[in-house]
Amino acid sequence: MNVRALLLVLAGVLLAGCRPDPSTARGTAERFLDAYYVMIDLRGALPYTAGLARDKVERGIALTAGQAIDASTEKPAVRYALLDEHPAGADVVQFAYRGTVSPPGSESFERRWLLTVRRGAEGWRVTNFEEDARE
Secondary structure, eight states: OOOHHHHHHHHHHHHHTOOOOTTSSHHHHHHHIIIIIIIIOHHHGGBBBBBBHHHHHHHHHTTTTTOOOSSTSOOOOOEEEEEEEEOTTTEEEEEEEEEEOOTTTSOOEEEEEEEEEEEETTTTEEEEEEOOOOO
8 A cells, every 4th residue: 555545544534533423412413414415315314313304304315216316426525514502401402514515517605504413212313404595
């Protein structure tokens, strides 16, 4: 393995180690964001959802049925940053994230994503999410 490849592998390991624990509210929120917005993998987002959020994701799956999104699909580059974390009791946390979406061949734009995460019998789950185009 050459030095450049080794550095890339090490950087990936370090970045993966910086992610919040998946058993936490923030870890659940960010795994949902990764699946839903970054990877555009709606089925992959389902395990992180419950309630209204699950209904929204299932509707999205139904609306996109028959449309292949695979390795050949040009996807936008999506990055996000935590803006605010607001606990609303011991079992509910609300998060606000700023997302930057960079479609191939188009100008980047920003969105604000608001997520409500609740702890239940199965652990933390995103129970609602909203997108706001205003910054």
